[in-house]
Amino acid sequence: MTEVTQSEVDRLYGRLNREAEAAGYHLNPDADFTKGLVKGLIINERRYGYRACPCRLASGIKEEDLDIICPCDYRDPDLIDYGTCYCALYVSEAVLKGEKEIGSIPERRPPPKERKKQQAKIQPSTSLQVPLPVWRCRVCGYLCARDQPPEVCPICKAKKERFERFL
Amino acid sequence: MVVKHIPGKNAGHIMLYALSTCGWCAKTKKLLDDLAVEYYYEYVDHLQGEEKERVMREVEKWNPNCSFPTLVIDNETCIIGYRENDIRKALHL
Numbered sequence: 001m002t003e004v005t006q007s008e009v010d011r012l013y014g015r016l017n018r019e020a021e022a023a024g025y026h027l028n029p030d031a032d033f034t035k036g037l038v039k040g041l042i043i044n045e046r047r048y049g050y051r052a053c054p055c056r057l058a059s060g061i062k063e064e065d066l067d068i069i070c071p072c073d074y075r076d077p078d079l080i081d082y083g084t085c086y087c088a089l090y091v092s093e094a095v096l097k098g099e100k101e102i103g104s105i106p107e108r109r110p111p112p113k114e115r116k117k118q119q120a121k122i123q124p125s126t127s128l129q130v131p132l133p134v135w136r137c138r139v140c141g142y143l144c145a146r147d148q149p150p151e152v153c154p155i156c157k158a159k160k161e162r163f164e165r166f167l
Numbered sequence: 168m169v170v171k172h173i174p175g176k177n178a179g180h181i182m183l184y185a186l187s188t189c190g191w192c193a194k195t196k197k198l199l200d201d202l203a204v205e206y207y208y209e210y211v212d213h214l215q216g217e218e219k220e221r222v223m224r225e226v227e228k229w230n231p232n233c234s235f236p237t238l239v240i241d242n243e244t245c246i247i248g249y250r251e252n253d254i255r256k257a258l259h260l
Contacts, residue, residue, distance in 0.1 A: 043187075055188070055191060103249065
């Protein structure tokens with residue numbers, strides 16, 4: 001595997017930063033630390049074919065790792081509870097403003113055995129009749145009513161496979 | 168892939184299970200370097216197949232969540248995540 005260059009890191013960092021700010025999210029203002037994580041994302045993209053969380057061990061099987069493709073399914077609840085996501089790529093506004101300190105946080109992702117059980121797809125739990133299916137982005141909670149989910153979530157840029165049927 | 172050894176002053180047997188891409192693992196490793204203690208580490212994301220499974224079972228014994236960094240001191244104490252104060256205390260430094 002060829003070495004990840006600084007310009008590749010800077011380019012992705014710039015893009016993630018723009019996308020985050022446009023959607024009300026914030027990258028960690030500790031640029032050196034954050035660029036280290038961005039480098040990890042590029043390494044994982046080359047290694048596994050997708051941007052698995054740099055602070056979690058990916059299986060290499062995409063279906064099993066969907067929940068930890070960055071931004072992960074756990075980012076938003078962790079931002080609420082701790083002001084940071086697990087790897088600390090994303091932080092809350094309070095952290096950005098320097099009003100709150102962050103550190104290493106507990107792992108919210110269920111351990112391997114429990115994940116297997118949960119993988120039995122969650123079915124929409126309503127008998128409500130709707131004219132179109134409603135899809136929910138598992139990353140940010142965005143909802144849309146259309147035949148198929150969008151290619152990319154307009155809010156958090158998660159890909160189509162991260163959507164689940166909500167109604 | 169073999170476990171890597173970093174020489175330094177003896178503060179007990181220190182084993183760090185880490186990921187090469189993880190910022191908190193890097194901070195933990197740097198803390199051990201700054202403390203200049205002798206330690207062993209393994210980048211679990213560099214392993215494959217059976218070896219990866221074997222090391223994951225080792226990590227699971229200490230940390231059922233299999234998260235990183237997992238630091239095991241003297242085969243007795245386990246510190247999960249980058250916890251500077253806990254690490255210093257456990258190493259009596």
